[in-house]
Amino acid sequence: MLVIERARLADPYGTYYERGYVIVRGDRIEAVGAGPAPEPPGAEVIDAEGRLLTPGLVNAHGHLYSTLARGMPLPGFAPRSFREILEGLWWKLDRALTPDDVHISALVGGIWHLRRGVTAIFDHHASPAAIEGSLSLIKRAVADELGMRCDLCYEVTDRGGEEERDLGIEENVRFAREDTEPGRAAAHFGLHASFTLSDESLAKAAEAADSLGLPFHIHLAEGKEDVVDSLQKYGLRVTERLEKFGILREGTLLIHGIHLAQAELELLSGRPASVIHNPRSNMNNAVGAAQVEKMLDKGIQVGLGTDGFGCDMIGELLSASLLAHHASGSPTALGGDKLLALVRHNYALAERFFGVPMGRLAEGYAADLVLWAYRPPTPLSQDNLLYHLMFANISEGLCPHTVIGAGRVLLSQGAVQVVDEQEILAKAREAAAALWKRI
């Protein structure tokens, strides 16, 4: 049993205590209250000393395989389009990954997420020269070694030929069947994007996903290339093409959704799939801005991810606001209630796939908690939590003091508790140097 006392408690559903406590038993919150904690005998006690305690954050779209790209030299790399970014950088990097690289990338990326208060990740993986077993290596790093929750899939694509495509399908099936674990490791069926998948491949993938009742995790209309390819080859907008294969099903994660026509927004508004917005990645790749406000107004479910561009979900949230202001010319675009909707949808997805109530500081909810190294300089209340987090993040910096994942202390006083971080970083530097030489 674990007691966190003398904390300022807040969650995105309106829970707020100026001074209170949380009692954790097993992987769940047992009690939450105001004032001093009733200290059960034998409990481990964490004195929050007035710091802010919130639920752990969720990243609804990441690429842990991209970790070792930090600082990689790319002589002559001057992409003129999104496709050239993929071909000149990501498709070279992922093809050079070995099984050891997949594991160390996930460990380092997982640690970075912990250091940003993220306790659950939906990852989209590619390692074409090391497909078989790759999802289990990520699970070993993220769930077994770091104690976080992960939802994994392999990006099926035609870009490496039929044999690789089929290995990708098999890896999704194998992982979903053999290696998922309730509450810790879940599965989607991964597809890269419409423009790298033929009708035959989509049909094959859909058949495999149907046999397991799995929803999909796929990039949607991220670059204009995706739209042009679908219109030219199939005479359909990308969303219409995915609809034809039953991909817009409940639980499906459609990543980006930038170049969507009005008819596609209408189609999505009648489907239970989610769109995941990744504003910083979109700005970096210069691919445009998703119409998030319009999507939410139409009742489309929208969550938030990083797309492997860092792990800072609070920074991503502020970037969603800034991008909406910039793209619309309105400083009130994507206001506080809409930002809250993005955060809450991430918790809804985590709850759906990990099977544990998430996102609230309340009895029975997941004991995924972040004690931020933060004491507010202005009044904090149930109405302004996100603004405190976003502006602390861009002014003085916002980092966790303690992170608890499924009831276990994973990070304490800013130090990772569950693995030897220095040893992992040293191994990662070696692996990255060797990887860069192979590219």
Ligand SMILES: [Zn+2]
């Ligand atoms: Zn992505």
